[in-house]
Amino acid sequence: MSDPVPPRAEIVVDLAAVRHNVRILKDLVNVDGPVALMVVVKADGYGHGMAEVAAAARDAGADWLGVATIEEALALRAAGDSGPLLCWLSAPGDDFAAAVAAGIEVTAYSLAELEEIAAVGAARVQLKVDTGLSRGGAPRAEWSDLFARASLLERQGRITVTGIWSHLAASDEPEHPANDAQEAAFRDALALAAEAGLDPDVAHLANSAAAVLRPSSHFDMVRCGIAAYGLDPAPGVSPLLGLRPAxxxxxxxxxxxxxxxxxxxxxxxxxxxxxxxxxxxxxxxxxxxxxxxxxxxxxxxxxxxxxxxxxxxxxxxxxxxxxxxxxxxxxxxxxxxxxxxxxxxxxxxxxxxxxxxxxxxxxxxxxxxxxxxxxxxxxxxxx
Structure with missing residues (x-):
């Protein structure tokens, strides 16, 4: 039998490289104490194959997986993943019931979204606050109301608030003033949440660049996307970590x-x-x-x-x-x-x-x- 003809064009993804990168990142963020590692596998694993990368990341010790949409999260569950999993991008009318039934943690950006999730019942919810990216997340003026309502819904047994988080705008530029400002704002949000009676399992702010360059932003968990695939999250700034493009x-x-x-x-x-x-x-x-x-x-x-x-x-x-x-x-x-x-x-x-x-x-x-x-x-x- 003749050898098979190679494809006209192919993308080859090395899962050993993914595992190698995840182990490096996990060791890096745990130098000064235990910090959970979320590997972000949205957008079909950044083009690398979501289910395959997710399995490799879990094998290498990823504590959480993160995706954008409920559909992505459900696809991971259908592929056999059963670990902690967060999704964060939804529109009115999305299938929160399916997410809750599959043990997926969902994110609320606003009071309206929180109410829609709470209507399902028994949801595990994370609250996202806008600390300066001016994209998704509750603006500062709404934090107190969001936290108060979430606390009441939790006491009523309709939701469990498992996390509070935000996202950095300029973590690949270590000297950018937005980094200090956002971290300070995030600490303010956590203090307000505590005053409202919330005690979430995880607070997380750092993405790949901050995981590498800003230890003060690690909190309970870091979210690593591009670095898990072996690509530099802050070209020209990041130290040589031994990450390997997959x-x-x-x-x-x-x-x-x-x-x-x-x-x-x-x-x-x-x-x-x-x-x-x-x-x-x-x-x-x-x-x-x-x-x-x-x-x-x-x-x-x-x-x-x-x-x-x-x-x-x-x-x-x-x-x-x-x-x-x-x-x-x-x-x-x-x-x-x-x-x-x-x-x-x-x-x-x-x-x-x-x-x-x-x-x-x-x-x-x-x-x-x-x-x-x-x-x-x-x-x-x-x-």
Whole structure:
């Protein structure tokens, strides 16, 4: 029997790398005392596969999992997860009853949302306060009323308040004044909650960057998202922790050809060959989540060197310069990976297109085949 043909393009996720990262983060935040670790697996595990990453994170000691929506939380329960699980983004009419029945903790941002949750009965609720991000969460003017009502509902046995939390706006900038201001505001919120008679199990404020850079913000739990996937939450600021990128994105070369000096490449001819050279066609494009802005800015890895993306990225394909070489169809092209061999990383792609690594890994998908490996398996990248 002949060997199976490799996929045209694939995302390879190394679960051993996820476990490695979770262990590093868990050890880091427990240096000065016990702090619970939540691994955030929303948005399909930041593009890495929610259920698979969740299982790997639990194996490595994650105390909690976090997702945005009730639908994501229910999908985790359907996949077999049974541990502490929090979701935090809901709209009026969402199925709180299903969440409560599945043992999922839900979040209330407002009195109206709290009442909707309490109408289900027996809900485990966390209260989110806005300490300065000015996004989700109860504004300061509503904290006292929210806490008082939550305390009354708890005494009536309609809910259990298990947590109070907030989210930082600038944790990747350690000197930003918002960090001190938000932490102080969060401490004010906790004091008000205590005055109202609330005694939640966990208070949490820190995301990945704060987990690494701001120990004073750790409280009872930290929420690590991007760092669990091996990507730097504060590029240029974070210390070297040994985190390992878990995602490698690669494709097979469709064809290579010679082009002459002056020839234009791809739509709009935004790049012209300065000299006789060669180019290759890679069968992935913005339909697969490759940023269109990567044209003439990003690079890929072929053989033993980086090859620049030339011209505009198209819907289904992109063109790379091969500097006179003509590798055969089927040659492996690595868009980004851990960087071990010199291939670009997700952070470098983010830098090339003016965004963050979060966007690079979460948007990759489309017609890519996603495959999970474990360390030394083919395609694995275990440390």
């Amino acid at each position: 995602m490698t994105v690669r494709a097979r070369l469709l064809l290579s050809k010679e082009v002459r000096a002056g020839d234009g490449v791809s739509y709009g001819h935004t790049w012209h060959a300065e000299r006789d050279t060669s180019v290759g066609v890679v069968p992935v494009g913005y339909a697969e989540g490759v940023p269109r802005a990567a044209g003439n800015t990003a690079a890929v890895w072929v053989g033993d060197s980086r090859r620049p993306v030339r011209g505009r990225v198209c819907m289904d394909q992109l063109v790379i310069e091969l500097h006179g070489e003509l590798p055969p169809p089927g040659t492996e092209v690595v868009l980004f990976g851990p960087g071990d061999a010199g291939e670009p990383t997700a952070q470098e792609w983010a830098d090339a297109v003016g965004t963050i690594s979060y966007e690079i890994v979460t948007r990759i998908g489309g017609r890519f085949v996603r495959r999970h490996v474990d360390g030394d398996e083919p395609g694995g990248t275990a440390p």
